[in-house]
Amino acid sequence: MNFEIVKQQIEYAARKAFLEVYEKHGAEGVYSFALYSDEGAMTVCPAANTLKVMENADEDDALYFKYEPAEWTYEMVEANREFDLICTQLREELKKHDDDDLWFDGFQAKLYSTCIEVLEKLKNENFFTGITGKDIFLIFTVSDYEFEKKDLKDLIIRLNDNEYKSEYLNWMATWGN
Template sequence: MDFEILKQQIENAAKKAFLEVYEKHGAEEIYSFALYSDEGAMTVCPAANTMKAMENADEDDALYYKYEPAEWTYEMEGADEDFNEICAQLRTELYKHDDDDQWFEGFQAKLYSTCIEVLEKLKNENFFTNITGKEIFLIFTVSDDEFEKKDLQDLIIRLNDNEYKGEYLDWMANWDN
């Protein structure tokens, strides 16, 4: 698989998804955007959330709902055809190497890093800020899996130069408590 081509496809799909969600739900104050995959590296999906959706969040768990893409209102919304095509390509590639664990580990790592690079590129180009007029919280995550705490911390710092970074890192510091 040519990951440079895949990277461009993911970037185009991410932009399209965000624009579609913003067009439909911009008045709800979108504050976050994520790309996420799964442990099997078979998917790449977008997610977004709004401040309006957060109005109903339980106060005790507000930060969880604010920062966990699986809980966001607009999960798997936007650029459906584009993301479906990306997922089909991933599955085709995975089936070619069905029993090769070493190959899979490299493939999975490259897919995850590609998604993170796309988010970082869009952040550095001010893609989200130019559309919304404000900073957006960005994250990459893997459903049914957790990053090592240090890796997640590094990811949050890499993708966020905004108020969300400090709040997220403070929240992380309380996870063990």
């Protein structure tokens, strides 16, 4: 699989998804965007959330709902055809290497790093702030999978040069306490 092509496809789909979410829900205060995958590396999907949705969050769990893409309102809702094409390609590639665990580990790592690179590229181009006029919280996550705490911290620092980074890292410091 040519990951340079996949990277271009993910970037195009991410741009389109964010623009569509913002067009439909920008008045709600879009503050976040994520790409996420699954442990089997079969999917890449977008997610976004708004400040309006967060107004109703329970105070005790507010940070969890603010920063956990699986809880965001606008999950897998835009650029459906583009993301479906990416997911189909991933599944087809996985079928070719069904019982090769070593190959899979490299494939999974490359897919995850590609998604992170796309988010970082869009951040560095000021894609999100250029549209919203505000900082946007960015994250890559994997459903049913936990990153090592250090890796997650590094990811948050890499993707966020804003107040969200500090709040997220302070929240992380409370985990397990």
